[in-house]
Every structure is written in structure tokens, then in C-alpha cells.
Amino acid sequence: MSQPTYTIGQIADKFNLSISTLRYYDKEGLFPNMKRQSGIRRFSKNEIETLRLIECLKASGLEIKDIKQFIDWTLKGPSTYEQRKQLFETRKKIIEKEMERLQKIHNVLEFKCWYYDTAIKDGNEDRLQQMLPDGLPITIQELYNKGHK
Amino acid sequence: MSQPTYTIGQIADKFNLSISTLRYYDKEGLFPNMKRQSGIRRFSKNEIETLRLIECLKASGLEIKDIKQFIDWTLKGPSTYEQRKQLFETRKKIIEKEMERLQKIHNVLEFKCWYYDTAIKDGNEDRLQQMLPDGLPITIQELYNKGHK
DNA sequence: GGTTGACCTAAAGTTAGCTTTAGGTATTAT
DNA sequence: ATAATACCTAAAGCTAACTTTAGGTCAACC
Numbered sequence A, B: 001m002s003q004p005t006y007t008i009g010q011i012a013d014k015f016n017l018s019i020s021t022l023r024y025y026d027k028e029g030l031f032p033n034m035k036r037q038s039g040i041r042r043f044s045k046n047e048i049e050t051l052r053l054i055e056c057l058k059a060s061g062l063e064i065k066d067i068k069q070f071i072d073w074t075l076k077g078p079s080t081y082e083q084r085k086q087l088f089e090t091r092k093k094i095i096e097k098e099m100e101r102l103q104k105i106h107n108v109l110e111f112k113c114w115y116y117d118t119a120i121k122d123g124n125e126d127r128l129q130q131m132l133p134d135g136l137p138i139t140i141q142e143l144y145n146k147g148h149k
Numbered sequence C: 001g002g003t004t005g006a007c008c009t010a011a012a013g014t015t016a017g018c019t020t021t022a023g024g025t026a027t028t029a030t
Numbered sequence D: 001a002t003a004a005t006a007c008c009t010a011a012a013g014c015t016a017a018c019t020t021t022a023g024g025t026c027a028a029c030c
Helices: A008-015 A019-027 A045-059 A064-076 A078-122 A126-131 A137-145 B008-015 B019-027 B045-059 B064-076 B078-122 B126-131 B137-145
Strands: A035-037 A040-042 B035-037 B040-042
Touching: A008 A019, A008 A045, A045 A064, A045 B078, A064 A078, A078 A126, A078 B045, A078 B078, B008 B019, B008 B045, B045 B064, B064 B078, B078 B126
Parallel strands: none
Antiparallel strands: A035 A040, B035 B040
């Protein structure tokens, strides 16, 4: 029994990507095992898995050429397990740093929301400027480190 | 007493930005009140505050032209408090969504690390492929929703 | 007095990740 | 039979956010 396969248009719908994006990924070598039927791409389970991988690695900030590198490792077999694991470990650390960074940004944004809430109530920023005589630096710095070790 | 001011080079060091980036921001109109002394930019507290704002808004994914829009609102005075507050509220929501997204990515990455740990121990992916007979879709989907409402 | 270093401008160049264009094939619907 | 639809390629074009280049001013040091 052969696996079900999908056309580029079906995959584009399924993954909410444009057809040209999928062709671009293909051109970059991200689907090295993709088959064709009279010139037409057939996406199978393998390519769908690869697309999930691409979404994950892209979301972790990896560039296409480095995703390609990973794909090449999978083609080389078990000798590259260690490198592949290392890549995921590195990505995990990067995501963790990114989440810390976003938490800091979130703290600043909360402060800004409060600031403008107050300004709207007061009709001006006079009281706020008095509360923060040297501008925001110190306060922001504190907010910046809230929710942080 | 006049405020201390800094040259573009000093600010570049302080903020770990390149001089050309600062000039680019200036060209884009992000420092509308910056003074010059015989042609040379003098960054004062005001511009330093703006730079902190830029870092925060950029980190929340805002484009330069929209940061410029915000700067223009501040120049217009209290009548734009509401718009400014709204911008920060929107950014806050975007950051929250982004953190949820990163959490999901993190879950997938943890799974991938475990996967390759196991593959390294086994020397192959046979056992893993048996454990996940239909490939990863369902499992990934579950992982994807872990740590999520 | 010459050279070094920090600043200036305007404009062209760069990069990643697509998207669009131009031109073509093959199948399906009317 | 013709027109719409879905696919194909190669190559040019796009965008944001910078960076680089080329050419110039000015003050300070040797």
C-alpha cells in the first residue's frame, strides 16, 4: 500500500503557506526526497514531517540555510545524531533566553500602560514627571529585572 | 544648569548600537528634538529615553515607521494619550501571544532533545520509529498544546 | 604642517526570505 | 474546442533595517 500524497496547493492550504514559499523551500533543498509524478511535486508524510520541523526551527530563529544543514545531517544517518541533538539543545537555550527577554519587555510595556492610564486620568504628565524626576532610567531598570533571577 | 549631552560615538558604545544605526534612526525622524553643535549631534536625556523606548518597541516587533508614528504622537501632546496607551496595550497582547508560541516551540524542542538522546543511546531510530508508528503528528500536536490552556 | 580621529551627508549596496512575472504544460469543465 | 485551473521554471523584484562607500569638515596632537 502506497502512502497518500498531496499536491503543492493542498499543502499550502494545510500549512497556511503560499505555494511560492513551498517551491522556494524545495529550491533551497529542504525536501531532498520529494517525489514527482510527471513533473508535479507529490508531498508525502516525509515532507509533511519536514514542514513541521521547518516551522519549529524557523520559529526558534534558525535560518533556512541552517535548516538545510540539519536536513543534510538527517541524510547522513546515525553518525550525525550528536550534531542534531546539539542543534536542538542550542535552540532550546536560545528560546529560553528569548522568553526571558520577552518577560522584561512585557514588564516595561505594563509600566507604559500604567503610565498612560495615569496620564489620561490626570489629563497631563505633570504628576508622572514629578514622580520620576530623573526620567525613567532607574524605574525601567527595576522593571526590567522584575520576573528575572 | 544645562543637561549633559553625548556624541553619537558615546551613545553607540553605551547602547551597543552602531553609529550608522543611530544616524539611520535620526534620518527616520526618531529624534525630532535632537540639538546640534556646529553640525554635530548632541544626544541628551530626551534622546536617551527615546532610545530606550525604541529598544522596547522594536523588541515587541514594531517597525521603525510605527515607532516614528508614536514619536509624532508624543509631539502632538495630551490629545494622543489614548492612542499611545492603545499602542502599548496592543504590543502587550502581542508579546503575550509570542510567549505562548515560544512555550509551544520549547515543548517541541524538548521532545526533539529526548528523541536524539534516545537515538544516541540506541544507536539508531528503530525503537523510536516503532514507538511513533504514524510519525510524529499526533505526539507533536499534544506536545504543542502542553503548557497551554 | 601634516596626519589622525571623530564627526558629517547622500546615495548605493546588502541580506534573508519571500513574491511576482513571464512564459509554458496538462487536465478538467462547458 | 476553448477556457479555466493547477501545476511547472527561471529570473527578476521587493522590503526592512541596516551598512558601506565616497567624499568632506574640523580640532587636536607631534
